Amino acid sequence: RRQIPDLIQRVEMQIKKNLQQGQHITKLEAEIKKFKQAESSKSLRIVLLGKTGCGKSSSGNTILGRKAFKAESNPKSVTKRCQKEECEVDGHHVAVVDTPGLFDDSLTHEEVNDEMVKCMSHLAPGPHVFLLVIRIGRLTPEEKETVKLIKQGFGKGAEKFTIILFTYGDTLENDDQTIEEYIEKDKDFFEKLISDCGGRYHVFINRKKQDRSQVRDLIRKIDTMVKNNGGSFYTNEMLQEAEAAIKKETEKILKEKEEEMERMREELRRNDKEVNKELERIRNEKEKDKEAWEKERREWWEKQKEEEEKRKQEEQRKLRELEEQQRKILEEKLENVQKEYEEKAREEAVRSNEFQEKYKK
Ligand SMILES: Nc1nc2c(ncn2[C@@H]2O[C@H](COP(=O)(O)OP(=O)(O)OP(=O)(O)O)[C@@H](O)[C@H]2O)c(=O)[nH]1
Ligand SMILES: [Mg+2]
Known part of the structure; x- marks a missing residue:
């Protein structure tokens, strides 16, 4: 039991x-x-790449048909990390990865690498398409450089899997312009870029999120590209190759920067020497100027003293002359007075004699 x-x-x-x-x-x-x-074959894995603020997150939201990624007008980068969202479009299972602005100033090389690896892991075993997002408008040389770097960032093979996605299609509508006319305006840049990407491009008006036809058209273009690629997708090995190339490129840039810094340091040292030499020269010149000035001052002073002495002597001489003249005049006067007195005395004596003679008589 x-x-x-x-x-x-x-x-x-x-x-x-x-x-x-x-x-x-x-x-x-x-x-x-x-x-x-x-x-x-009905599953599509999409990565959005592009410069900060070009409309990656907005394009992600347009594809998804909902606001899953944070998108806003902001002078600084809004998306900081890769984010994956999924949806269904025309019977396709679509996975979209939004990325931060790679290769512009907002991220370091390490952060770019980390985000690229993270983005790839989100889309294992590998993305079918890179949407290289470009905002329609004026492209600065830096923006063009960023687009080139992003294109290179995922390696040469990545071009086979890339479609250029132009955003701000509404500005074309406003200007009554077609995308082909816009491309024609900067033929040199766009022709090379588009032909590198197998002639594939598409235009989005992210302001019109309800317009699903633009998304369906994009998915069709992606589908055609995937079929042309024999259903293959971009693999981690390709990324590893790209990473190695980036590492090499980074090291090259670092080395160049270091050499440039050494050159600048050397130039600074040289400049320092030259500045010191110039200072010394100015100091010497000043010293010489000071000496010359003092000499001039001394000479002027001596001359003044000499002239003063001469003036004094002249005055004394003139004084003496005047005294002499006056003395002579006085002597003459005295002599005259004396003479006059003697004359009068003589006359008096004569007169007195005459009187006495007369009296005696
Ligand atoms: N008019 C118009 N505005 C757009 C379009 N696409 C994006 N925008 C606006 O552009 C601004 C930036 O868009 P985001 O999607 O945040 O750009 P992002 O590339 O994700 O930016 P980061 O995350 O900073 O790299 C937002 O204010 C969007 O509303 C478009 O097709 N037309
Ligand atoms: Mg964003």
């Missing part, structure tokens, strides 16, 4: 185990189904 509870317990344990195994199998089956679905 004691064997019965043991038996019941064993049976219960077995059922539990079977149930657990069953759950595990269901989970595995679901995963296989998901993987198969992802691998079926």
Whole structure:
């Protein structure tokens, strides 16, 4: 009788185990189904690439038909990390990965690499298409450089999987212009870029998210490209190759920068020497100027003193002359007075004699 509870317990344990195994199998089956679905020709894996603010997140939202990615007008980059979202379009299972602006100033080389790897892992076993987003409008040389870098960033093979996605199609409508006319305006840049991408491009008006025909047209273009590529997609090996190329390029740039810095340092040192020399020359000149000025001052002073002395001597001489003249005049006057006195005395004496003579008589 004691064997019965043991038996019941064993049976219960077995059922539990079977149930657990069953759950595990269901989970595995679901995963296989998901993987198969992802691998079926109806599954598309899309990456959005482009310069900050060109409309990647908005384009992602247009494809998804909902606002899944943060998109806004912002002078700084809005999307900081890769993000994956999924949807169904025309019977296709579509996975979209939005990325931050790669290869512009907002991210370091390490961050670019990290984000590229993360983006690839989001889209394992590899994306079917890179949408190289370009905002219709004026393209600065830096923007063109960024587009080139992004194109190169995923390696040479990536071009086979790239479609250029022009955003801001509404500006063309406003200007009554076709995309072909816009491309024609910067033929040199666009012709090379578009032909590198197998002539594939598409225009989005992200302001008209409700216009699903633009999304369906894009999906058709992607589908054709995938078929032309024999259903293949961009693989991690290709990314690894691209990473190695980027690493090489980064090292080259770093080396060049270091050499440039050394050149600048050397120039600074040279300039320093030249500045010191010039300072020394100015100092010497100033010293010479000072000496010359002091000499001039001394000479002027001596001359002044000399002239003063001469002037004094002249004055004394003139004074002496004047004194002499006056003395002479006085002497003359005195002599005259004396003479006059003597004359009068003589006359007086004569007159007195005459009187006495007369009296005696
Ligand atoms: N009129 C118009 N505005 C657009 C279009 N596409 C994007 N925008 C606007 O452009 C601004 C930037 O768009 P985002 O989608 O955030 O750009 P992004 O490339 O994701 O920017 P980051 O995440 O910073 O790299 C937003 O204000 C969008 O509404 C378009 O086709 N037409
Ligand atoms: Mg964004």
